[in-house]
Amino acid sequence: MTFRFPYARIAHVLLWCGLAVASLGVSIPKIYSGVTEYPLRPTGPLHTCDSYLKFATGVPCASKDLISIFQSMTASKRIIIFTRKDDAFSSGLGMTTAYLASPHLVRLFEINGTHLDNELSKMNPDEVAAVVFCRVNRPNLFPAGKVFGSGLEVVSTSEKVR
Amino acid sequence: MSALAVLGALGTLLVAGYGLLTLLARKETQLSLTEQIAFSWLLGTGAVSLLLWIFGLFVHGVLLPGLVSIICLSLGFVGWRRMVPRPLRRGRPNPFEIFLAIIIVIEIAIVFYLSFVHTLGWDGLLNWEIKARYAFANGGVIPATYFSDSGRAFSHPEYPLAIPFTELWLYLWLGEADQFCAKTIFPIFYVIGTFLVIAFGRRFTGRTWIGLLMAAFLFFVPQITVEVGSAIAGYADFPLSIFYLATIGCLFCATEPKNDAFFRLYAACLALLPWVKRDGLILWVVAAACGVFVILRTKRASRHFLALFPGLLIICGWRFYLGVMHAPQAADFLPLNLETFGSHLYRILPLLSALLAEFHNLPTWSLFWFVVAVGVAYLLDQMRNPGTPVLLTALFVPIALYLLIYVFSSWPNYLEHVGLSISRLLLHVAPVGFLITILAVSRRRAKEPARVRQRGVVTCAIAGSERTPVVELA
Numbered sequence: 109m110t111f112r113f114p115y116a117r118i119a120h121v122l123l124w125c126g127l128a129v130a131s132l133g134v135s136i137p138k139i140y141s142g143v144t145e146y147p148l149r150p151t152g153p154l155h156t157c158d159s160y161l162k163f164a165t166g167v168p169c170a171s172k173d174l175i176s177i178f179q180s181m182t183a184s185k186r187i188i189i190f191t192r193k194d195d196a197f198s199s200g201l202g203m204t205t206a207y208l209a210s211p212h213l214v215r216l217f218e219i220n221g222t223h224l225d226n227e228l229s230k231m232n233p234d235e236v237a238a239v240v241f242c243r244v245n246r247p248n249l250f251p252a253g254k255v256f257g258s259g260l261e262v263v264s265t266s267e268k269v270r
Numbered sequence: 271m272s273a274l275a276v277l278g279a280l281g282t283l284l285v286a287g288y289g290l291l292t293l294l295a296r297k298e299t300q301l302s303l304t305e306q307i308a309f310s311w312l313l314g315t316g317a318v319s320l321l322l323w324i325f326g327l328f329v330h331g332v333l334l335p336g337l338v339s340i341i342c343l344s345l346g347f348v349g350w351r352r353m354v355p356r357p358l359r360r361g362r363p364n365p366f367e368i369f370l371a372i373i374i375v376i377e378i379a380i381v382f383y384l385s386f387v388h389t390l391g392w393d394g395l396l397n398w399e400i401k402a403r404y405a406f407a408n409g410g411v412i413p414a415t416y417f418s419d420s421g422r423a424f425s426h427p428e429y430p431l432a433i434p435f436t437e438l439w440l441y442l443w444l445g446e447a448d449q450f451c452a453k454t455i456f457p458i459f460y461v462i463g464t465f466l467v468i469a470f471g472r473r474f475t476g477r478t479w480i481g482l483l484m485a486a487f488l489f490f491v492p493q494i495t496v497e498v499g500s501a502i503a504g505y506a507d508f509p510l511s512i513f514y515l516a517t518i519g520c521l522f523c524a525t526e527p528k529n530d531a532f533f534r535l536y537a538a539c540l541a542l543l544p545w546v547k548r549d550g551l552i553l554w555v556v557a558a559a560c561g562v563f564v565i566l567r568t569k570r571a572s573r574h575f576l577a578l579f580p581g582l583l584i585i586c587g588w589r590f591y592l593g594v595m596h597a598p599q600a601a602d603f604l605p606l607n608l609e610t611f612g613s614h615l616y617r618i619l620p621l622l623s624a625l626l627a628e629f630h631n632l633p634t635w636s637l638f639w640f641v642v643a644v645g646v647a648y649l650l651d652q653m654r655n656p657g658t659p660v661l662l663t664a665l666f667v668p669i670a671l672y673l674l675i676y677v678f679s680s681w682p683n684y685l686e687h688v689g690l691s692i693s694r695l696l697l698h699v700a701p702v703g704f705l706i707t708i709l710a711v712s713r714r715r716a717k718e719p720a721r722v723r724q725r726g727v728v729t730c731a732i733a734g735s736e737r738t739p740v741v742e743l744a
Contacts, residue, residue: 123644124711127637127641131487131636131637132490134637135490135636135637138496138633139490142384142496143384148387151386152448153448153449153450155389155450156390157395160389189421203396206421207396210404210416211408211415213421214419216424
C-alpha cells in the first residue's frame with residue numbers, strides 16, 4: 109500500500125483560498141465605504157426627485173410644488189424646457205422637470221449661449237403652457253416666474269410675455 | 271397599510287410564478303425551497319408584467335389589476351393543486367454551512383439597507399420608473415403620447431416593460447406611485463440571485479457549501495452591491511443578469527439526458543430576457559444558440575426547438591407594438607450594416623483596450639474577473655461535457671457582441687459611451703462567472719460520470735467519485 113501526497117489537491121486549495129482572501133482584501137474597503145457613505149434619508153413617494161432637485165437647486169421637497177404648478181396648467185399644452193449645453197446639472201434638472209411635467213408634452217432645448225431667440229422663434233405661444241429655465245438665465249421678454257432655489261425657474265405663459 | 275399592500279403585490283407575484291413553475295416542472299423533478307422561491311419570483315415578475323401589458327391593450331382602470339389578480343390567484347390555485355415536490359430533508363447542515371448561511375443573511379440585510387438609503391439611480395428613475403409612474407397615472411396603461419413625445423425620447427420609450435410594470439404592479443396595490451416602495455423589488459432580485467447561486471452550486475457539485483460560499487462572495491463584487499447600476503440602483507441590469515443566470519444555469523442542468531423540467535424552465539427564462547432590457551436581445555441570441563447546441567448534442571427531439579418560440583413572440587410583439595405607437599428609434603447607435611462596420615473598424619483596438627482596462631478595474635470588480643479567468647482555465651480540459659462549452663459561450667460571446675456593438679456607437683466620443691455603460695453590460699454575464707467558478711472550485715471531472723443523489727435530491731452533477739462523499743459511501 110503506497111501513500112501519495114495530494115500535491116494537486118493542496119495546490120488547488122491554496123490557490124482558491126489565496127484568491128478568496130485577496131478578493132476580500134480588495135473588496136471590503138470599497139464595500140465598507142459604500143455602506144457607510146450615506147445616512148438613511150427621509151422616505152416618500154417622490155424621494156428620488158426631491159433628492160435630485162435639492163442637489164441641483166438647494167430646495168427641499170420641490171417635486172410636489174412643481175407637479176402642482178404643472179397640474180394647474182392646461183394639460184393639452186406643451187412645457188418648453190431650456191437647458192444649458194455641456195452642463196450635466198442643467199441637463200439633469202431639465203429631464204427631472206420633464207419627468208414631473210406629465211401629462212404635458214414637453215420639448216427640451218439645449219442651448220449653447222445665452223441667446224434663446226432661435227429657439228423661441230420655433231415656439232407657438234398658444235401651444236405652450238410654461239417655459240422652464242434650468243440653470244439658464246431668463247430672457248427679459250419673459251416675466252418673472254416661480255423660482256426654485258438656484259437655477260430653476262418656471263414661467264407660466266398665462267403671464268403676459270413682454 | 272403600505273407594508274400590507276407591498277406584501278400583497280409581492281405575494282401575488284410569487285403565487286403566479288409558483289403556479290407557472292408547477293406547470294413547467296410537472297412533478298418530474300424535485301426543486302429545493304430556494305429554487306422554488308427563485309423561479310417563482312422570476313416567472314411571476316415576467317408573467318405579471320406581460321399580463322399588465324397585454325390586458326392593458328384592451329382594458330384599463332380598476333379592471334386591469336382586477337383581471338391580472340384573478341389570473342395570479344388562478345395560477346396560485348393550480349400551483350396548490352400540483353405542488354412541485356421538494357427533496358427530502360437531508361441531514362443537519364454542518365457548522366460551516368450554518369456560518370455561511372448567517373453571513374448571507376447579514377449580506378442580504380445590508381443590501382436591503384443600501385437599497386433604501388440610496389435613491390433610484392438616474393436611469394432607474396428616467397428610463398424605468400418613469401414608465402411605471404405614467405402608466406399608473408393613466409389607469410395602468412402607458413399613454414400613447416409618451417411614445418410619440420420627442421421631448422421624452424431621453425427616457426427611451428422603446429425599452430421593454432418587465433421592470434417598470436413590476437413597479438407598476440406595486441403602485442396598483444399601493445394606490446399611489448411611490449419611488450421609495452418601487453425600490454423594494456431590486457434587493458429581492460439580489461435575494462433571488464443568491465438563492466440561484468446556492469441552488470446551482472448544489473446541483474452542479476452535489477455540495478451545499480460551495481453554493482453557499484459563492485453566494486456569500488456575490489456581495490463582495492462592488493459592481494453588484496454598491497456601484498452605479500448595481501442591485502441597489504433601480505436599474506434593469508442586475509435583474510437581467512439574474513434572468514440570464516437562471517437561463518444558463520437551467521440549460522446546464524438540462525444537458526443531463528431526460529432533464530426536461532429544467533429545459534422547460536430554461537425556455538421560460540430565455541423568453542423573458544428580451545422583455546427585461548433591450549440588451550437582453552443579445553443575451554437571448556447567445557442563450558438560444560446554446561440551447562440549440564444542447565438540443566443537438568443531447569439528441570433531443572426536434573420539438574425542443576419550440577423553446578425559442580416564446581422569446582421570438584415577445585421580441586416581435588414588442589417591436590410591432592413600438593411600431594404601432596410610433597416610438598422613436600434609439601439614437602445611440604448607427605445603422606447596423608457592413609458599410610458602417612467597415613468605416614468604423616478602427617475602433618476595435620481602442621475598444622479592446624477599454625474592455626481590458628475594465629476587467630482590472632479593481633474598485634468596480636475587485637478581483638472578480640481574475641478569479642473567473644482562473645476558473646475558465648480549470649474548465650478548458652472539460653470541453654467534452656456539453657455543459658462546459660455552454661457556460662464558456664454564455665460568458666464570452668455576449669462580451670464580444672457587446673464590444674462589437676460599440677463599433678456602431680453614434681456618440682461623438684464612443685469611448686465615453688463605453689466608459690458609461692461597459693461595467694453594467696459586464697454585470698449581465700457576471701453571475702455566469704460565478705457558475706464557472708463553482709465548477710472550478712469543486713474540480714468536477716467529466717470523466718467517469720456518475721449521477722449524484724443526495725438523499726432524495728437529484729443533482730445535475732456528474733462527479734468524479736473521489737470528490738463526492740455520497741458516491742464514495744456507495
